[in-house]
Amino acid sequence: MTLSIRLSDAAEKQLEQLARETGQSKEFHVHQFIKQGLEDIEDYNLAAQIAARVRNGDEAVYSLAEVRLDD
Numbered sequence: 001m002t003l004s005i006r007l008s009d010a011a012e013k014q015l016e017q018l019a020r021e022t023g024q025s026k027e028f029h030v031h032q033f034i035k036q037g038l039e040d041i042e043d044y045n046l047a048a049q050i051a052a053r054v055r056n057g058d059e060a061v062y063s064l065a066e067v068r069l070d071d
Contacts, residue, residue, distance in 0.1 A: 005030075 007015065019026045053059035 015026050015029060018024075018029055022029075050059060054061055
C-alpha cells in the first residue's frame with residue numbers, strides 16, 4: 001500500500017535528522033512509528049474494554065493478597 005502524508009516543516013526536519021543519525025531511511029522510521037502507534041492503540045482499547053467489564057461487574061478482580069495465596 002502506498003500512502004502520502006503531509007508533515008510540518010519541523011516534523012520533516014526532525015525525521016530527516018533521525019534518519020541521518022540512525023542510518024535508517026525516513027520510510028523505515030515512519031513505518032516504525034505507525035506500527036508502534038497501532039500497537040499502542042490496540043493496547044489502550046483492550047485496557048478500556050477490560051476496565052468497562054470491571055466496572056460492570058463482568059470481570060473478576062483480585063487483591064494482591066488473594067493473588068499471592070496462589071503462589
